[in-house]
Amino acid sequence: MKQIKHFIGLELKAGLKRRMALIMLIFTLFAILLPVGTAVPEDSENNLTISKDGFFDGIITYLKNLYPGAERELQTSETISKAAIEDVQQSADSGRVVLKIATPSVVKSASLIGDSNLGIFAHLSNPPLMKMDSEGRLVGQLAESYNVSENNTCWTFYLKDDLYWSDGEKVTPQDVEFSIRYYGKKTPWAGWINETLESSTISEADNSVTFKFNKPYTRVNMEFVTYNILPAHIWETIENPMEYLNNGPYVGCGPYYLKMIDLNAGKLIFEKNPYWKGKVSEFENVEVHLYSNVDVATLALKNGDVDTYYKYAGSYPYSGIEQLEKTGDFDFLEKTDIGLVFLSPNLKKAPFSDPGFREALTYAINYEEIARLETLGYGEVPNRGFVPPAMENFKETEKLEYSPEKAIETLEKAGYSDSNGNGVLEGKDRKDIKLEILIRSEYARTGELLEEYFERIGLSVDLKTVDADTWVTLKDSYDYDLTVTRSTPGVCLCTQVGEAAILIPDGQARE
């Protein structure tokens, strides 16, 4: 007892001690749970039924508070309105035809402009001016047509005249002008607009908007494939769009508008735009289901929980195709992926600054093996040239060839030989060539294959596998000899990495 006194200054019986231990355990649990449970004002409305009192009342209150409540002042913008939820429940009950899309491109924040994945899905509700059609051509989306001045500084977009916002307002050239200028001023990734846009003019007569840039710009039509058009009458009051969080609904002008974002349920819900005058879809709602795991997304598709699968500029996982085929429930359509994977040499330093060396290395790569191993046979040996077959302006050139003998012969002709007989070719400075290949972790296997191919022709390779961020840092400081990376049609990456590139087999998308 003396010792107990020493600890807490009280005499405790054994039973009391046990009870205290239990109370401490329970207290610990509730001390952790309490802050969240008390975070919402008591008078908050809720979407969950709350009983008057008792232990379960506490649990219910806790669950209620987890749900982004309407009254939490800080989270007002994240609120999912009760009406929206009831609407969605009614839609589900009424048996409306719903298209469910599974995607591994998870939306992390309910910021239409700040979240890149949400921006991609919002093409459905807030379509950009332009789009890429199924043949890879750039065509108008909200724009009926467009033209560009001879010196590539003036771009005029003529809008379709049957476009309406989901609140009944007509889509005007002012909306387009506002959206483009808004992006330029308010977002870092569109800062180029703010820096280069000299003026913009609107013509009500021909429903057009003209952008005049202070320097020639040849790919504005491509850039405007990604900028969602916003209703000026809604967004002009929002000072900081990057930080504007809203779980919907958002006013849209596409065939659908974004009705609700519910990240805890892992879904986005689009509903038909009642003022849409274009081709009418048979689906009343489109639901985008967000899966953090590709395997689960493919299982959901196979199981019929969702109707289709989408990944931006990427293919359905090759390993899952056979399983889908076995179900007999799917029709398959193969199209070449518009995303491209390529090898990019560092032209700023030897030996890749030498065209002869680069030419030799094109023969060293076993493209068929890469296609077999990386894309499970769904890829094909690429052509010379950077533009992939799925895109406009693709030129049919000769296929890249795998021939280690030719590679060695070309290297010899270009002046690379193993004069000291140690098995490693020497550069023009007479030192052994050691290529530093910079690989992002997702291309680790490709990197290992390249290492094997290059060593086969007498080159020593140092494979450096890094995370995406480190890759960007090293790439920007030109701290590599060769790198493997991926690009999508709208990216300027190739100009940053280097002017020369060797495509490597990328797969084909199956829908």
Added chain:
Amino acid sequence: MLEIAKKVTRYFASFMLITAINFTLPRLMPGDPVKNLIGEDAYVSEKVTEELRAELGLNMSLSEQFTSYLSSLLHLDLGYSYHLHAPVAEVLLNKMGWTLLFVGISVVIGSFLGVFLGALAGWKPERKASRFTSFAFVVISCIPPYFLALLTLYIFAFKLGLFPSKGFYDTPEIGSVLYHLFLPTCVMSVFSASRNFLVMRGSVIQEKEQLYALYARAKGLHDTGILFRHIVKNASLPIITLLALDFGFLLSGALFIEIVFSLNGMGLLIYDAIMGKDYPLLQGAFLVIAFTALLTNMLADLLYALIDPRARRPA
């Protein structure tokens, strides 16, 4: 009282050290948060990049950033998330709530189940049931969590169609939440139970050989009485340590479970913050986890002293 004051001082010093490490660690990671924020797909001029850097306060020297961080902390401001476009405290509060819900329940269930079954298995290890449960829990503890979660999901959600495959709910109702969290909670409970089971079993095997157990038997106490009134009390000391560690784990979430079940919780939040170099979010998340871990360890110390007289004896 002096002992308690010493402990509190020690924990406070630990907390201050952790605060400094929290600030330093994210900045030691390779990569630039500004470039990450802009994305590699966009080309922006150096001017815009520098403006953004200044806006985020990353143009200041490290010492200035640290001073600013401490000053914000003293004002109970955890900062603003670069990628989630919301105050860190608000983001953490929301995610913590969900994570606590399923991980907290799992830890509690796993503790009781592990302690109870572990005690029984350790008391009579030669019985068939004991050998079977031991084998089962050893197997479970050896399976990677990701695999077991995926297997469970495949069987119960996709093959049998009994449970949903993703999210905290379909519609925000209690029934839906419980239905969605049942499977991840079960998987985590089994994992937690397997760890506690193995510790408890070993501990009981050791304790039952002690003289006090023999004395209790000599007094005529029946098996259940000896096990649950005397042995479990002494054998549960390592479990308290394990529980204290689990509470730290509780807030960091269960990344693999969250990935498999597409749960928008703390684990994924921290993972995304690391990948996105979201310094304020990382600092905030680590700080909350560290604080909870310290708090629970402090409580474990107190519990030890309450349960075990040896811990109370002066050195």
